[in-house]
Amino acid sequence: MPAYDYRCKSCDHRFEAVHKMDASPPPCPTCGSTDLQRLITSAPTLARGILTHAGDGYRASKEQLQDKWREETPKLRRKLVDRLGEDTVSRMAPSLNAPEE
Numbered sequence: 001m002p003a004y005d006y007r008c009k010s011c012d013h014r015f016e017a018v019h020k021m022d023a024s025p026p027p028c029p030t031c032g033s034t035d036l037q038r039l040i041t042s043a044p045t046l047a048r049g050i051l052t053h054a055g056d057g058y059r060a061s062k063e064q065l066q067d068k069w070r071e072e073t074p075k076l077r078r079k080l081v082d083r084l085g086e087d088t089v090s091r092m093a094p095s096l097n098a099p100e101e
Contacts, residue, residue: 005039014039 008028077096
């Protein structure tokens with residue numbers, strides 16, 4: 001389940017809560033108020049369509065992203081070959097056939 005950060009609008013207390021995406025937030029642990037603001041504290045890095053947590057997950061270097069791409073490409077290629085066949089993948093996704101730099 002995802003962790004969410006909240007700020008209580010009544011007492012300004014900040015806290016983290018773990019709950020399902022469709023569940024309502026819990027009351028403030030300090031004052032019990034349900035008047036909360038959800039805070040956005042971080043966002044994952046997106047690189048060429050791959051959701052990646054390369055590096056620390058916030059600021060990945062070019063090298064870290066390239067390493068992640070090299071790690072994920074063979075997995076993606078195997079899945080596509082299993083579903084579509086070798087000929088189709090070679091013809092339609094030539095970037096997956098490129099040798100590593």
